[in-house]
Amino acid sequence: MNQPVFLCNSADLLDSGSAVPFNVLYFSKYCAAFAVRYAGVVHAYLNRCSHVPMEMDIQPNQFFDLTGHWLMCATHGAMYCPRTGHCSMGPCRGGLVKIEVSEANGMVHWHTSDKFQPDT
Numbered sequence: 001m002n003q004p005v006f007l008c009n010s011a012d013l014l015d016s017g018s019a020v021p022f023n024v025l026y027f028s029k030y031c032a033a034f035a036v037r038y039a040g041v042v043h044a045y046l047n048r049c050s051h052v053p054m055e056m057d058i059q060p061n062q063f064f065d066l067t068g069h070w071l072m073c074a075t076h077g078a079m080y081c082p083r084t085g086h087c088s089m090g091p092c093r094g095g096l097v098k099i100e101v102s103e104a105n106g107m108v109h110w111h112t113s114d115k116f117q118p119d120t
Contacts, residue, residue: 004102004109005118007044013037013108016068016082019061021047022110023119024099030119033099035108036063036071038082042108044099049073051091071096
């Protein structure tokens, strides 16, 4: 059953700005994750490039390229669509692993599933 887990206040996520990091258990393995806002909508993904499974941050909590329109892996330059996680440029092997999020009443939550559980 999907349960909401508080992530941050809505104001913490600015369009194409810094990400809010969080941790999850993905199929019982500890993984870093991040949430960003793009075009007014919050999206969350595992912090793991699909090309080589390593964290993607350019700088801590910085995932957007200079245009603010692509999430970029700092290691190999793979570029991902912020809305879908689909890899559109650079070395790609699929896309980012999306985490369900919701936003209401000034708060952002991520949602548990059969794949994702809180890191407690």
